[in-house]
Amino acid sequence: MSKQKKLGLSDLGGLVFSTNPEAMQSEPEEHIDTLEPAQQKLRVLLDKKQRAGKVVTLVEGFAGNEEDFQALAKKLKTKCGTGGSAKDWVILIQGDYKQKIAQWLLEWGYTKTKTV
Template identity: 40%
Template sequence: MDLQDQLKNLFPDHQPTEEEEIVKSNDKIWMQEDPILCKYEKRKGKPVTILEGYTGADEDFKKLAKELKTKLSVGGSFKNDAIIIQGDYRDQIMKILKEKGFKVKRVGG
């Protein structure tokens, strides 16, 4: 049971206002026609997965980076318009992005 369900149980007569609905609609990430490039590199002997090619706003790409890191339970960063994920998670990342509706292209290997 999430927080919204608990609030509905406590306040069954409450009707959400327009401001609450606007906040919910802002959680969406801009979709693009071009594929996001998913590639694998080794940096200082350690594997990393790099996502590049997103043409939307940086804030949306940062939200996507945070969501990927939490779903995979790994570290990573957002630098120079690229998401850098620690480890080789190309298959899992591509699956998650395809479920969200993105086009993904695997580069190298």
């Protein structure tokens, strides 16, 4: 059984309810520009730590906004025909696709891609 952390009023930021419409002003989101593919320094590597011996391919080093990052991850997962995830700026593809992914990235214009 997992233990759940109990949240208090201080975890909500102090403000619980207000009738003032200006009280809950959200901060404007920063727009991050994505570097051109030729300027991206991507690293493709294999990993099997803490994965019960299963091999996964990692793609690290993407610099840009979240939408472009997720689009690249989806494109790679579709091209490999396998599952994976994209979080914390690391694309994780299930299986050993290191050489194929590196080749596809070079074809797509990511010229500074390295395999580790």
